[in-house]
Amino acid sequence: MANVELRAVDKSFGRVDVIRNVNLDIRDGEFVVFVGPSGCGKSTLLRLVAGLEDLTDGEIHIDGQRVDHLAPSRRGVAMVFQSYALYPHFTVRENMGYALRVAGEDKAEIARKVEAAADVLQLTEYLDRKPKALSGGQRQRVAIGRAIVRDPKVFLFDEPLSNLDAKLRVQMRIELTKLHGKLGATMIYVTHDQVEAMTMADKIVVLRDGVVEQVGPPLELYNRPANLFVAGFIGSPAMNMFEGSVVEAGADGLVLDLPGVGRLSWPASGTLKAGDKVHFGIRPEHFIREGEPDGKVAGEVYAAERLGGETYIYLNTENGSEVTVHASGDWAARPGDRLEAGFMLENAHLFGPDGQAVPGREG
Numbered sequence: 155m156a157n158v159e160l161r162a163v164d165k166s167f168g169r170v171d172v173i174r175n176v177n178l179d180i181r182d183g184e185f186v187v188f189v190g191p192s193g194c195g196k197s198t199l200l201r202l203v204a205g206l207e208d209l210t211d212g213e214i215h216i217d218g219q220r221v222d223h224l225a226p227s228r229r230g231v232a233m234v235f236q237s238y239a240l241y242p243h244f245t246v247r248e249n250m251g252y253a254l255r256v257a258g259e260d261k262a263e264i265a266r267k268v269e270a271a272a273d274v275l276q277l278t279e280y281l282d283r284k285p286k287a288l289s290g291g292q293r294q295r296v297a298i299g300r301a302i303v304r305d306p307k308v309f310l311f312d313e314p315l316s317n318l319d320a321k322l323r324v325q326m327r328i329e330l331t332k333l334h335g336k337l338g339a340t341m342i343y344v345t346h347d348q349v350e351a352m353t354m355a356d357k358i359v360v361l362r363d364g365v366v367e368q369v370g371p372p373l374e375l376y377n378r379p380a381n382l383f384v385a386g387f388i389g390s391p392a393m394n395m396f397e398g399s400v401v402e403a404g405a406d407g408l409v410l411d412l413p414g415v416g417r418l419s420w421p422a423s424g425t426l427k428a429g430d431k432v433h434f435g436i437r438p439e440h441f442i443r444e445g446e447p448d449g450k451v452a453g454e455v456y457a458a459e460r461l462g463g464e465t466y467i468y469l470n471t472e473n474g475s476e477v478t479v480h481a482s483g484d485w486a487a488r489p490g491d492r493l494e495a496g497f498m499l500e501n502a503h504l505f506g507p508d509g510q511a512v513p514g515r516e517g
Contacts, residue, residue, distance in 0.1 A: 156217030156230065156307040156340055157182050158203065163212035165198055165364075172198050174364045176212070180342065180357075185334045187343045189351040190361035190387070196344045197312055199361070203342065204233050204310050217307055230307035232300075234314045238293045240285040246272070247281040250299045264303075271302040274336055291322045291329075298333070311343040315350070327353055348388055352376070360384050382509040385435050391466070391478045393435045393503070394451075400430045410434065410504075414475040418449050420504055424512045432512075435503035438466070438480035447496025451477055455491045460484055469493060 158180040165173035173195050180186050188196040201207040203214060205226035214222040221229045240249050250271060251264045272278045275295045285293055294314060301309055311330075315323045331354055334341055345351060351358050352372045360367045360375065360383075368380040372388075379385035385393050398412035408420040412434050426432070441451070453469030465485040469477040479485075479495045487493055504512040 157215075158308055158340065158342070159213075159215040160199075160203075161213040161215070163199070163202060163214065164210045165195075165202060165207060166210045172364050173202065173210075176364075176366055178359060178366065178369065180340060182340055183338050185331075185341045185343065185354060185356045186359060187345060187351040187355035187357075188359050188361060189345055189348055190367075192346060193363075194361040195364040196346075196361050198364075200233075200310055200312055200342060200344050203229075203308070204231055205229050206233075231310055232302075232304045232306035232308075233310040233312065234294075234297050234301050236313045236316050238285070238297045238317075240293060240296060242285055245282050245284055246277060246288070246296050246299075249285070249296055250303055253300065254303055267303040267305070268299070271299040274302065274333065275299050289322075290318050291326055294318065294326060295329070298330075302337070307340065309339055309341045311341065313344055313346070315345075323350075330354065349390055352388070358388075360387060378511070379503065380511055382433055382505045385503055385505070385511075389437055391438045391480060393437050394477050396434045396436075396475060398432055398434055400426050400428050400432060403427045403430075413473040414453075414471040414477070415449055415451055418499070420512075421499070422512060424506065426506055426512065431507050433505040433509075435505070436497050436501070438478040440501040441479045441481065441495035441497055443481065443485070443496070445496070448499040448502075450494050450496045452492070452494045453477060455487050455489050455493055457489060458485075458487045460486075467493065467495075469495075 160178040163176040254264045402409040453471040457468040459466040467479040
């Protein structure tokens with residue numbers, strides 16, 4: 155398998171800049187997920203690695219070799235698309251081995267590779283079936299098997315689970331994670347679903363408008379988002395945000411005025427000064443019911459989802475802010491109830507006027 159390096163990669167369609175100055179190192183054997191909202195450029199970036207789109211500027215290296223001038227077939231990559239794109243009149247065996255047959259490989263070697271891939275993907279008993287006799291998940295495994303038999307340096311996945319139902323998506327996420335463990339392969343995976351990114355990735359690349367906003371392990375992005383965009387995108391349900399301002403700034407930290415929360419002391423100032431606008435964030439799962447919190451959010455419950463093992467409570471605060479509280483276990487809250495939810499500063503996040511995280515937060 156191989157490292158993948160992107161150096162100052164740009165892609166434009168006419169006057170529209172789709173990818174802007176992307177620099178990225180993907181280590182051998184990593185499972186890397188490109189994530190972001192629709193139109194952020196993640197699929198285009200994947201297609202640039204595959205060679206299905208030409209660079210406007212920059213370089214792409216795979217296994218130490220510059221490949222951006224090479225045809226897709228010479229880059230050592232295999233791509234699995236959102237659509238299964240299986241030949242309906244071929245059996246599973248024929249679909250998986252078709253690319254090797256076109257390349258002129260020996261029949262015995264093709265059979266060996268197909269059977270080995272089928273064993274890894276638990277498709278052996280389906281090799282002589284046609285796609286119409288398979289479930290959606292089985293068809294997607296056939297598409298993955300078609301990539302495995304080519305023994306690529308890098309696997310590329312473009313939203314491969316988006317056509318599956320919710321239950322099957324969860325199952326296939328686990329199967330892909332197991333497959334990565336078995337193969338030890340370098341994999342790049344594109345999704346708009348941040349839950350997929352959090353559960354599957356060794357490293358997440360968050361994109362917005364063609365720009366890389368943050369790169370890191372899933373829990374690093376969850377615990378230390380670099381900016382407002384990443385904070386709001388990573389985590390489900392999304393982080394609660396409160397707009398406010400700095401009242402005092404000194405050597406000991408900041409005093410914040412946060413409508414919906416009140417006044418808080420924040421232990422680090424960075425470069426903030428009195429009058430600066432800020433955003434203060436608390437994840438729904440970081441509210442607490444007991445103990446001595448550093449601050450509280452109070453409001454009227456307008457909806458509650460009591461699921462037994464967990465509870466989602468939705469509040470309207472006095473200033474009109476909507477707040478989501480996610481608690482483990484059952485919380486007997488009903489619409490119309492007044493509720494207070496506490497939080498600790500070590501679990502909070504502060505973002506300055508430029509949207510960047512304010513450094514120095516305790517914890």
